Amino acid sequence: MDPEHISQDLKAVLLTEEEIQSKILELAAAVERDYDGKELLLVGVLKGAVMVMADFARALTRHAEMDWVAYSSYGSGTRSSGVVRILKDLDTDITGRNVLIVEDIIDTGLTLSWLVANLRSRGAASVEICTLLRKPEAAKMAVSVKYVGFDIPDEFVVGYGLDHAERYRNLRCVGTLAPHVYSD
Numbered sequence: 001m002d003p004e005h006i007s008q009d010l011k012a013v014l015l016t017e018e019e020i021q022s023k024i025l026e027l028a029a030a031v032e033r034d035y036d037g038k039e040l041l042l043v044g045v046l047k048g049a050v051m052v053m054a055d056f057a058r059a060l061t062r063h064a065e066m067d068w069v070a071y072s073s074y075g076s077g078t079r080s081s082g083v084v085r086i087l088k089d090l091d092t093d094i095t096g097r098n099v100l101i102v103e104d105i106i107d108t109g110l111t112l113s114w115l116v117a118n119l120r121s122r123g124a125a126s127v128e129i130c131t132l133l134r135k136p137e138a139a140k141m142a143v144s145v146k147y148v149g150f151d152i153p154d155e156f157v158v159g160y161g162l163d164h165a166e167r168y169r170n171l172r173c174v175g176t177l178a179p180h181v182y183s184d
């Protein structure tokens with residue numbers, strides 16, 4: 001295999017493309033049931049949720065609008081603190097709207113809790129969360145997460161939108177990185 005091949009940097013594949021895609025169909029079916037007869041606005045969190053949003057939105061057979069937010073959280077080390085700076089705000093007025101936040105991964109959930117409170121304060125009719133991946137730490141979150149794809153161990157993962165130093169987002173699977181990536 002070409003030594004530049006992206007998958008050579010993986011230690012293990014945690015979720016295959018097939019597992020991810022079939023879970024996304026399940027999540028979309030659940031959302032279609034729950035939002036039957038209601039309008040729906042999907043809010044993706046940049047950049048990680050781009051892949052989930054693209055596949056999830058297309059798995060829906062109903063109308064759904066899409067908008068995006070981007071924010072950075074000030075944290076110590078690798079953990080977020082919940083203190084947030086908005087880099088890109090919504091383009092949409094969400095007053096009276098049913099908002100479904102689409103996320104790639106929830107770790108501590110601190111920044112996401114902030115986002116939920118922020119969207120609720122703008123008068124949304126409802127704000128729920130759909131995440132592909134959830135780590136154990138997220139169990140301590142104050143806000144409940146309605147749609148969860150996979151509960152995963154507390155390991156650093158990449159792929160399917162998730163990066164390490166802006167790389168690996170374009171992997172079709174989710175996996176852990178080989179030690180050489182960190183030492184190179």
Ligand code: 5GP
Nearest residue numbers: 080106107108109110111155156157162163
């Ligand atoms: P939280 O506020 O839930 O602690 O932080 C969530 C954010 O941390 C995610 O949106 C993602 O950017 C980053 N993150 C948390 N765990 C991982 C991981 O295992 N891999 C990658 N690539 N990013 C992660």
